[in-house]
Amino acid sequence: MKSYTITPQSIKEILQRAVAPIKGVKPTFNEYHVIKFLLVLHKKEPLGRQLLSKYLGLSITSIRTLTKRLKILDLINIDPVAGCTLTEYGRELVNKILNIAVKGGEITNVLDNSLLLYGKAYVFLIKKGLELIKHYDVSYLRDTVIKNKAKAAIIVYVMEGKAYIPPYTELDENRFPSLRKIRNLLNAVDFDIIIVIFAENENVAEEAFFITLLDLSIL
Known part of the structure; x- marks a missing residue:
């Protein structure tokens, strides 16, 4: 069985190649859409273009372009009848992402009122995040998330x-009991970082999270 070595550098390079302009024309999708595409396939493969378009919020034309690029990068297989599935390489890349990043869903109704900074709240986890972002302080991490549309x-x-x-x-959890609920929801352990993102909807929050991980070279 062929073995692949997936590093943050290789993940970033793969994503950049997947969204690179062709003849000066930028695609309508970005690195987040590539990650989302692979994560959706991981859960629901095989999938055709219609369903992928629905899950990613992209046009059929954009999905067609994206699938061609991901096939060239050996991340997916395309069957004309069944649809798209992950390759061994694609599956290993997804596993690398999931070993770092966890999506917890909407927690608007879980948060203490004093922590509710905007209408809808979504929570994410960076496993062993305190070891991965030693060179960044908490304000820089927060500001990067906000820069990415949160x-x-x-x-x-x-x-x-x-x-x-x-x-x-x-x-802490004594001051804000919802922190304990969130920690338990995510099964968070020492050195993990939890990020509560306030955004218009789940896709915007998810994009802010994953693009932040790329900006900080965590992915």
Whole structure:
């Protein structure tokens, strides 16, 4: 069986190749759409273009272009009847992403009212995030998420079995009981980072999360 080595550098390079302009024309999709495409296939393969268009919010024409590029990159197989499936290489890349990034879903009704900074809240986890972003402080991480189309964000660290909002360790689960609920929801452990993203909808929040991971070279 062929073995692949997937590193943050190779993930970023693969994604950049998938969305590179051709003859100066940029595609309508970005790196997030590539990640979403692969994650959706991981859960629901095989899938045809119609369903992929629905899941990704892209036109059939864009999906056709994207599938061709991902096939060239050896990330997917395309069957004219069954649709798209992941290759061994694509599956390994997805597993690498899932070993770092976890999507927890909407938590608007879980958050303490004092933490509800915008209409809808979505939560994500970076496994061992404190070890992966040693060179960035919490404000830089938060600002990067907001730069990537989030309305607001709360960064939460997990240490000694408890979640807290840095830099103040007293802003913990005793002060905000919803932090404990979120930590349990995500099965977060020491050195994990939880990111609560406030956005107009789940896709915008998800894009802000994954593009931030790319910006910080975590993926």
